[in-house]
Amino acid sequence: MKILAIESSCDETSIAIVEDGRNVIINKIYSQIDIHKKYGGVVPEIASRNHVIKLPYVLESALTESQLTFDDIDAIAVTHGPGLVGALLVGVSAAKALAYALNKPLIGVNHIEGHIAANYIQFPDLKPPFLTLVVSGGHTYLIQVNAYESYTILGRTLDDAAGEAFDKVARVLGYPYPGGPAIDQAAREGNAEAVKFPRVFLDKNSFDFSFSGLKSAVLNYINHCKQKNIEFKREDIAASFQAAVLDVLVEKTCHCAKKTGLKKVCIAGGVSANQGLRTRMKKQAGEEGITVYYPDLVLCTDNAAMIGSMAYYDYQAGKTSDLYLNAEPGLNIE
Amino acid sequence: MKLLMIDTATIVASAAIIDEEKLIGETIVNYEKKHSEKLLPAIDHLLKDVGLSIQTMDAFGVVSGPGSFTGLRIGMATAKGFAQALNKPMVTVSTLESLAVNIYYADGIICPILDAQRSQVYTGVYQADGTQVEQIIPDTVCDINELIVYLNKRSEKKYILGDGCQKYYKEIEDKVDNVYQVMPYLAMNRASSAAQIGIRKMKEGKTVDFKEASLMYIRPSSAEERFGK
Numbered sequence: 001m002k003i004l005a006i007e008s009s010c011d012e013t014s015i016a017i018v019e020d021g022r023n024v025i026i027n028k029i030y031s032q033i034d035i036h037k038k039y040g041g042v043v044p045e046i047a048s049r050n051h052v053i054k055l056p057y058v059l060e061s062a063l064t065e066s067q068l069t070f071d072d073i074d075a076i077a078v079t080h081g082p083g084l085v086g087a088l089l090v091g092v093s094a095a096k097a098l099a100y101a102l103n104k105p106l107i108g109v110n111h112i113e114g115h116i117a118a119n120y121i122q123f124p125d126l127k128p129p130f131l132t133l134v135v136s137g138g139h140t141y142l143i144q145v146n147a148y149e150s151y152t153i154l155g156r157t158l159d160d161a162a163g164e165a166f167d168k169v170a171r172v173l174g175y176p177y178p179g180g181p182a183i184d185q186a187a188r189e190g191n192a193e194a195v196k197f198p199r200v201f202l203d204k205n206s207f208d209f210s211f212s213g214l215k216s217a218v219l220n221y222i223n224h225c226k227q228k229n230i231e232f233k234r235e236d237i238a239a240s241f242q243a244a245v246l247d248v249l250v251e252k253t254c255h256c257a258k259k260t261g262l263k264k265v266c267i268a269g270g271v272s273a274n275q276g277l278r279t280r281m282k283k284q285a286g287e288e289g290i291t292v293y294y295p296d297l298v299l300c301t302d303n304a305a306m307i308g309s310m311a312y313y314d315y316q317a318g319k320t321s322d323l324y325l326n327a328e329p330g331l332n333i334e
Numbered sequence: 335m336k337l338l339m340i341d342t343a344t345i346v347a348s349a350a351i352i353d354e355e356k357l358i359g360e361t362i363v364n365y366e367k368k369h370s371e372k373l374l375p376a377i378d379h380l381l382k383d384v385g386l387s388i389q390t391m392d393a394f395g396v397v398s399g400p401g402s403f404t405g406l407r408i409g410m411a412t413a414k415g416f417a418q419a420l421n422k423p424m425v426t427v428s429t430l431e432s433l434a435v436n437i438y439y440a441d442g443i444i445c446p447i448l449d450a451q452r453s454q455v456y457t458g459v460y461q462a463d464g465t466q467v468e469q470i471i472p473d474t475v476c477d478i479n480e481l482i483v484y485l486n487k488r489s490e491k492k493y494i495l496g497d498g499c500q501k502y503y504k505e506i507e508d509k510v511d512n513v514y515q516v517m518p519y520l521a522m523n524r525a526s527s528a529a530q531i532g533i534r535k536m537k538e539g540k541t542v543d544f545k546e547a548s549l550m551y552i553r554p555s556s557a558e559e560r561f562g563k
């Protein structure tokens with residue numbers, strides 16, 4: 001079964017064709033990063049405007065390059081939430097029109113479930129149950145994936161998402177948008193012991209996260225240095241900040257895996273591209289007999305292939321959408 | 335030659351099917367703005383009611399602005415989706431020209447206004463000659479006062495319509511002579527008027543490829559405005 005998938009929840013316009021959930025025939029991604037760079041972050045109105053312009057081009061090249069036609073497609077899938085409402089609406093409207101005119105089933109997909117499914121593409125033998133850490137600019141979750149269609153949220157952020165803290169700290173340190181990769185890169189050149197930032201573990205038995213205190217601590221430290229003319233290496237701040245985030249993410253994930261008895265941990269979402277996180281998780285979880293999975297970088301960013309993969313399992317479970325499908329910016333996973 | 339026209343530029347969601355000069359069917363919902371949810375089902379019902387399939391359309395039209403940014407994108411993304419799926423041409427129609435065509439028979443100038451917030455309106459000025467309308471001032475965004483100054487320079491009858499009437503007609507009426515408000519049911523967007531323009535454009539060969547069809551926001555995004563474009 002070949003599914004044509006559309007992803008437009010933030011600033012990536014992406015179209016993919018995925019066969020049977022695991023085989024990516026094509027995964028075209030048009031990134032708007034260069035357009036949003038000068039504003040220091042994604043501007044929703046500009047993102048939406050560019051999705052309308054780019055989507056037909058990306059779709060056409062996906063078909064041309066894969067040498068497929070609409071006749072070869074069995075269903076249309078689209079991210080319908082969570083995400084930026086205006087951006088989501090472009091993809092949803094296009095998907096509904098395509099599905100209707102082509103007379104194919106329509107499958108509305110949850111973006112977070114899509115990020116988790118990126119691991120199905122990377123690891124063809126990976127099957128639930130497993131534990132997943134979803135980390136991105138908008139989300140931080142520890143989720144038990146019971147089955148392709150069944151999720152239990154075990155922990156979530158009480159304030160900022162991990163990626164949000166990365167972006168904020170990067171901006172104050174003067175790194176260009178997107179901040180996450182810049183911090184990750186700088187952290188490799190800095191001293192992680194330079195500044196001891198707080199690790200917020202909350203209650204020992206809680207799997208929830210909180211990053212706003214850490215974010216404030218870093219910003220206060222930088223302000224303090226600037227006011228008192230104390231010199232600092234921004235690589236050191238980046239490294240110390242990243243270490244504080246990773247300590248909490250990795251520690252809680254391992255603790256959670258132990259408590260649930262799950263032997264497999266998948267990292268998903270934009271921040272799963274963070275080299276520091278990948279290395280730390282693999283090492284610490286590995287020592288405890290847990291296998292760690294994360295997808296290639298191209299599958300960590302927002303992309304339609306992961307949506308096409310998840311859509312296959314939605315379809316198998318009988319979860320298709322009707323023509324009333326709408327964008328749901330706050331869509332939940334449970 | 336059959337055209338399916340979509341208009342989601344304002345609070346009105348409307349679609350019409352026109353075959354040459356004949357309006358085959360039209361749907362207008364002037365109630366809640368749930369365009370993203372209801373547009374496709376409405377088009378589906380319309381097609382079923384008239385016994386046609388979407389595959390039999392020769393072109394897809396869309397009202398391309400000005401108007402609600404989100405509404406415009408829902409209409410455009412939908413029309414592009416149809417056109418790309420079925421490999422058919424598109425036509426785009428100005429929201430303001432479409433409104434003017436609602437009263438093409440007016441004996442004077444027609445001035446559609448859409449609320450653009452910040453004391454501004456999207457507007458354009460159209461001259462009616464009894465059979466069709468011709469644009470004499472291009473679609474733009476301006477302060478309501480600027481429009482009032484312009485209207486005062488014109489001596490002929492002036493017909494005002496569009497969703498900006500609610501907010502501004504009273505003020506215009508107080509300050510401008512020889513001005514008339516169009517009846518509410520004719521003062522709102524309807525896809526049949528846009529379809530009339532669309533079919534003419536098709537005959538004139540003014541169709542566009544689904545990739546090239548573009549929206550006329552007129553106003554840049556506020557981030558671009560702040561950044562000084």
Ligand SMILES: [Zn+2]
Pocket residue numbers: 111115136269270301302
């Ligand atoms: Zn994402």
